[in-house]
Amino acid sequence: MATGYINEQNDLIARGLVRGVSHVNKFGFNSATSSSFETVWDNSNTYTYLTSAGTATVTAADSDDNGGTVEIQGLDENYDLQTVTATIGGSATTEQFIRVFRVRLTSANTGDVNVDDISVTINSTNVAKILAEKGQTLMAVYTIPNGKQGLLKKFQGSMSKSQDAVFKILTKNGSENVFNTKGQFGTFANIVTYDYPIPLVFNQKTDIEMRVKTGSAAEAGAIFDLLIVDLPRLSAIQD
Secondary structure, three states: OOHHHHHHHHHHHHOOOOOOEEEEEEEEEEOOOOOOOEEOOOOOOOOOOOOOOEEEEEEEOOHHHOOOEEEEEEEOOOOOEEEEEEEOOOOOOOOEEOEEEEEEEEEOOOOOOOOOOEEEEEOOEEEEEEOOOOOEOOOOEEEOOOOEEEEEEEEEEEEOOOOEEEEEEEEEEOOOOOEEEEEEEEEEOOOEEEEEEEEEEEOOOEEEEEEEEEOOOOOEEEEEEEEEEEOOOHHHHHO
């Protein structure tokens, strides 16, 4: 297929002009990696997934951030897409979340960015964090919504030091609750990029995350691109 045609289709998808198809770009950063695998996200540890849905509470490490607002993007108790605005230091959301994969600052109480760390907690689990002055989460984590399929198109990993690093793409089907490795890439001081000529396909409710380990403490980032495709309705299949 001609490159020009592919680029044109990608432009249409990005603009929301292709019915039933959308694009998700996930980018994460771990500022303190180690010799053990950690999730590429705003905490230096392995991400913990919720086992039951709950309301979200947003708290600030510095009271100067209280009163600002954030937009929480994730999935509700039925794994349907859900976006909710919540007040920092305010009451818990009335809506329930089973997954959170992005949070962004929508208004700041002081200045134009968050003064210190902002945490989103559900069922006593820290599911997202906006680090000081970042304005949004940096988490290479995503879950395929109900009624959708995810097509992994591209992966990229990088680190801040001239040393060895290993990146992994892990997925977990919600009904199985075990992780499978879908890609593993080793490097030394170079960016790792892989474009999938035939995308990897992930079904609804599948958790996707990037992990990394490095020879010594470093900073590492990971990016991945997904096409999110609506599953065909049964009536359409029967017709």
